Amino acid sequence: MRPRFGLILIIYIAFAVIILFFVTPFLWLFLAAVDPQAKAFIHVPERPTLENFRLLFSDFGFGTALGNSFLVATSTMFLTVVVVAFASYTLSRWDVRGKGGLMYGLLLLQTMPLSATMVPIYGLARTLGLRNSYLGLVLIHATIELPFLIWVMKGFFDSVPRALEEAAWMDGRSRARSLLEIVLPVAAPGLAVVAGLSFLAAWSEVLLVLILVDNENMKTVPLKFYETFRTQGGYVEVRYEVVAAMALLYLVPVLLLFLLTRRYLVRGIFGGTRGA
Amino acid sequence: MANVVLDHLSKQFGKVSAVDNLSLVIPDRAFVAILGPSGCGKTTAMRCIAGLEQPSSGEILIDGHPITRVEPQQRDIAMVFQNYALYPHFSVYQNIAYPLRKRRLGKLEIDERVQRVARFLQIEQLLDRRPKQLSGGEQQRVALGRAIVREPRVFLMDEPLSNLDAKLRMYMRAELKGLQQELGVTTIFVTHDQAEAMTMADLIAVMSRGRLQQLDAPQAIYLRPANLFVAGFVGSPPMNILSGALERSDGQVWLAGDGYSIDLAAWAARHRLPADGSGLALGVRPEHIALNAPQAGDALIGEVFVSEPLGSEVIVNIKLGAAMLKVRTAPDRIPGRGERFTVRFDLQHLHGFDPASGERIPELQ
Numbered sequence: 237m238r239p240r241f242g243l244i245l246i247i248y249i250a251f252a253v254i255i256l257f258f259v260t261p262f263l264w265l266f267l268a269a270v271d272p273q274a275k276a277f278i279h280v281p282e283r284p285t286l287e288n289f290r291l292l293f294s295d296f297g298f299g300t301a302l303g304n305s306f307l308v309a310t311s312t313m314f315l316t317v318v319v320v321a322f323a324s325y326t327l328s329r330w331d332v333r334g335k336g337g338l339m340y341g342l343l344l345l346q347t348m349p350l351s352a353t354m355v356p357i358y359g360l361a362r363t364l365g366l367r368n369s370y371l372g373l374v375l376i377h378a379t380i381e382l383p384f385l386i387w388v389m390k391g392f393f394d395s396v397p398r399a400l401e402e403a404a405w406m407d408g409r410s411r412a413r414s415l416l417e418i419v420l421p422v423a424a425p426g427l428a429v430v431a432g433l434s435f436l437a438a439w440s441e442v443l444l445v446l447i448l449v450d451n452e453n454m455k456t457v458p459l460k461f462y463e464t465f466r467t468q469g470g471y472v473e474v475r476y477e478v479v480a481a482m483a484l485l486y487l488v489p490v491l492l493l494f495l496l497t498r499r500y501l502v503r504g505i506f507g508g509t510r511g512a
Numbered sequence: 513m514a515n516v517v518l519d520h521l522s523k524q525f526g527k528v529s530a531v532d533n534l535s536l537v538i539p540d541r542a543f544v545a546i547l548g549p550s551g552c553g554k555t556t557a558m559r560c561i562a563g564l565e566q567p568s569s570g571e572i573l574i575d576g577h578p579i580t581r582v583e584p585q586q587r588d589i590a591m592v593f594q595n596y597a598l599y600p601h602f603s604v605y606q607n608i609a610y611p612l613r614k615r616r617l618g619k620l621e622i623d624e625r626v627q628r629v630a631r632f633l634q635i636e637q638l639l640d641r642r643p644k645q646l647s648g649g650e651q652q653r654v655a656l657g658r659a660i661v662r663e664p665r666v667f668l669m670d671e672p673l674s675n676l677d678a679k680l681r682m683y684m685r686a687e688l689k690g691l692q693q694e695l696g697v698t699t700i701f702v703t704h705d706q707a708e709a710m711t712m713a714d715l716i717a718v719m720s721r722g723r724l725q726q727l728d729a730p731q732a733i734y735l736r737p738a739n740l741f742v743a744g745f746v747g748s749p750p751m752n753i754l755s756g757a758l759e760r761s762d763g764q765v766w767l768a769g770d771g772y773s774i775d776l777a778a779w780a781a782r783h784r785l786p787a788d789g790s791g792l793a794l795g796v797r798p799e800h801i802a803l804n805a806p807q808a809g810d811a812l813i814g815e816v817f818v819s820e821p822l823g824s825e826v827i828v829n830i831k832l833g834a835a836m837l838k839v840r841t842a843p844d845r846i847p848g849r850g851e852r853f854t855v856r857f858d859l860q861h862l863h864g865f866d867p868a869s870g871e872r873i874p875e876l877q
Contacts, residue, residue: 399597402564405584406591407658408614421601 268480275476288481296478300453301460302485305439307370308456309489312377312438313431319378320385320430325415327386328393329401339390342383350380350443358447368451376448377438385430392426393419425500432497436490457486514575514665514698515540516561521570523556530556531567532722538700538715543692545713546702549745553722554702558668561700562591574665590659591668595675596651598643598658605630605639608657629661649680656688660695667692669701673708685711706746710734718742736863740870743795743863749827749838752801754794755867758785767794771833772812778859784874786866792873795863798840803828803853810854816847830855 260278268274269288271281292298327335357376366372396419404414420427442458449455455463465479466472494501516538523531531553538544546554559565561572563584572580579587590611598607605626612622630636633653643651652672659667672688673681689712692699703709709716710730718725718733718741726738737743743751756769758776765780766773774794786792806813814830814837821843828839828847832855839855847853864873 397595397597399593399595400599402562402584403591403593403597403599403658404610405564406562406589407611407662408585410585418599422599424601 265480265483268476269484271477271480273477274480276474288477289485291478292481292485296460296464296482297452297455298457298460298482298485301455301457304370304454305457306489308373308377309435309438311370311374312381313435315374315378316381316385316434317427317431319382320389320434321420321427323382323386324389324393325419328390329398339387342386346383346387354443354447357444361448367448368454370454372448373445373456374438376444377441378434380441380444381434381437385434388433389423389426389430392423392429396422428497429500432493432501435493439489457482461486516666516698516700517571517573517576518557518561519571519573521557521560521572522568523553523560523565524568529722531560534570534719534722534724536717536724536727538698541696541698542714543689543699543712544701544715544717545709546700546717546719547706547709547745548704548719548725550704552719554704554719555670557719558670558700558702561666562589562668563587587666588662588664589666589668590662590664592652592655592659592670592672594671596643596655598651598654600643602642603639604635604641604643604646604654604657607643607654608639608661611658611662625661626657629657632660633657648676649684652676652684656691660691660697664697667697667699667701669699671703672701673703674705681708688712707748710746716746718745720745735861736872737795738872740793740795740865740867743865747797749798749840751795751797751863752835752837753865754796754832754835754837756792756794758790758792767792769833769835772835774812774857776862779862779864782876783864784876785864786873791867793865793867793870795865796857797861798827798838800858800861801837801839802856802858803830803839803841803847804856806852806854812855813852814855816849816851816853818849819846821846 264278267278267280270284270286271279272283272285272287273279273281274288326332327339332338361367361372361376364372366375400418400422401414404418405411409417440458442462445456445459446462449459461479461482464482465474465476516536518534518536518538521531521534522529534553534557546557548554556565560567563579563582567580570580571578574587574589599610602610608626608629609622612625617625626639627636630639633656635650635653635657638646638650638654643654646654652675669688673684676684685708692712701712710733713730715727716730716733717727720741726733726742728736728738733742733746737746737751740753744753754767754769754772754774756767756773759766759768759773763777765776765785767776776794803814812832814832817829817831817836820827820829824843826841826843826846828841830837830839830853837855841847865871866873
C-alpha cells in the first residue's frame with residue numbers, strides 16, 4: 237500500500253527542518269567568512285570580500301599555525317600507522333599470552349576521559365622537556381589515538397585470510413616479507429582508515445595543545461582558533477569574520493580526507509571492528 | 513622427484529590429538545589421497561608436511577632428509593589451498609610469477625615460464641585479470657599454475673575440488689589426474705570425497721580420528737577394506753553390514769541375525785574364524801547381492817522398502833528381517849514397495865569383521 241500524500245508531506249517537512257538545523261552553522265560560516273562586518277547571527281554581506289582571509293595570514297599568524305598543524309598531524313599519522321600496523325598484526329595473528337586481557341585493556345584506555353589525565357600528562361611533558369615541542373605533541377597525540385586504532389586495524393587484519401600469508405610462505409617468503417608484500421597491501425583500506433582517523437584526531441585536538449604549548453610560533457590551528465574567539469573577560473571584541481574565515485580553511489583538509497577515505501571509513505568504523 | 517615419509521607423526525592441539533602416530537611412505541611420483549571425514553586429521557597431517565604446523569612428535573622426511581624443523585619457505589613444496597588463496601591485489605600473471613620472483617631468475621626466464629604454464633593450463637587470455645574477475649574453475653587453474661611454475665619436489669592440495677560445482681568437479685578430476693601424470697611430481701591431496709580419492713589417486717590413505725586406517729591402491733581399498741570404518745566410508749552406497757552371532761553345528765556355520773540367518777559354510781572354510789559364540793559383522797557390497805524371484809523353500813526372503821532409480825542402475829532398499837540392505841540392480845525393472853525377493857549373497861565377495869575391534873577377519877592362506 238502506498239502511504240498517503242499527507243504523511244509523505246509531513247516526513248518531508250520534518251527532514252527539511254532537521255537539515256536546516258544542521259546546515260545553518262555552515263551557512264553562517266560561508267556568509268561570515270566573506271563579510272567584513274560579520275556578527276554572531278546570519279547576515280548576508282552587502283559587498284562580499286576575501287579581505288578576511290588576507291587578514292588571517294597578515295595579522296593573525298595563521299600561516300604558521302597551519303604549518304604547525306600539518307606538521308603535527310602528518311607526523312602523528314605516520315607514527316600511528318606504523319605502530320598500529322605492527323601491534324594489530326601481532327594481536328591478530330600471534331598467540332600472545334593474555335591477549336584477551338590486553339585487548340580489553342586497550343578498550344579501557346580508550347574509555348578514559350582525556351581531561352582526567354591532563355595533569356599527569358602535563359607533568360610528564362614538563363619533566364621530559366616535551367612542552368613547546370613538536371615531538372611532544374606528536375607522541376602524545378599518537379598515544380591517545382593508538383588504543384582505538386589498534387582495535388580498528390585488528391578487525392581488518394582478522395578479515396585477511398590466513399591462507400594468503402601461508403601461500404606466501406609456501407612461495408618462499410619470510411614472515412616479514414609476506415606481511416609487507418601480501419598482508420599489508422590487502423589490508424590497505426584499514427591502513428587508510430587508521431591514517432585518516434589519526435590525522436583528523438591530531439588535526440582537531442585542542443585541549444592538550446592548550447596545556448602543552450604557549451610559544452606563539454608553535455601554536456596549531458585549533459588553539460589559534462580558540463584564542464581568536466576568546467573574549468578574555470570582555471576586554472576583546474570577538475572578530476567573527478576572522479573566526480569564520482579560519483574555520484573554513486580549517487575544514488578544508490578534513491573534507492578532503494573524508495572524501496578520499498569515506499568508503500573505507502564506513503567499513504572501518506562499523507564493519508571491520510571485531511573483538512579479541 | 514621425491515618420496516615423502518611420515519614417521520610416527522603426531523600432532524596435539526592442547527588435549528586434542530589431531531594426528532596420532534601416523535606413518536606413511538609415499539613413493540616418488542605417486543598421486544596419493546589422504547581420505548577421511550572432516551576432523552580426521554588429514555588437513556593437519558598435510559599442514560605438517562607443508563611446515564605450516566609443527567608436529568608434536570615424529571619425523572617427516574623427503575628423499576631421506578628430515579625436514580621436520582625446516583621452515584616452509586625452504587622445503588621446496590608447493591601447495592594449492594582449499595580457497596586457492598590467490599593474492600587479490602596481483603594480476604593472474606603476477607600471482608603465477610610470485611614464487612619465481614624470489615629466486616634469482618631473469619625477467620625473460622620468469623616470463624617464459626609463466627607463459628608456458630599459462631599455455632599448459634589454457635589460461636593465457638586471463639593473465640591480465642585480477643582473481644576477483646575469475647570464475648571458480650579459472651581461479652583453481654591459476655592456483656595450480658602458481659604451484660607448478662616452480663617445479664617443486666612435492667605438491668600438496670587441500671580439498672582442491674571442493675569449491676567447484678558438481679559438473680566442473682567431474683571434469684577437473686580427470687584434468688588433475690592427467691596433469692599429475694604429465695608432470696610426474698609426487699602429489700598428496702586431502703579430500704573427504706571418496707569418489708575423488710578413488711578416481712584420481714594411485715594410493716589412498718584412509719584416516720579416521722587421527723589414525724591411519726588403511727594405505728592401499730583404490731581398488732584394493734574397495735575390494736579388501738581393512739576394517740569396518742574403511743568398509744563403511746569407501747563406496748557409494750556404502751557396504752551393507754549384517755551383524756549377528758556366529759553359530760556352528762555339524763560342520764555348518766551360520767550367521768544368526770535379527771530375523772534372518774545366513775549360511776556361511778563355504779565362506780567360513782576359507783577364513784580364520786573367531787572363537788565360538790563370538791559375534792560377526794558381515795559386509796557385502798550392494799553389487800554383490802542378487803535378487804531373484806522367490807521359490808518355495810528359499811531361506812532368505814526380503815521385502816522391498818523403496819527403490820531408488822539412478823538411470824544406469826537401481827538401488828533397491830530391501831528389508832531382510834530387521835536389517836535394511838541396499839542392493840544394486842539393473843535398471844530394466846524398478847521393484848515396487850512390498851515386492852518379495854530371494855536375497856542371494858555372492859560368497860566370493862563377503863567381508864567378515866570382528867565387531868569388537870572392527871578389524872577384517874583374515875583369509876586362510
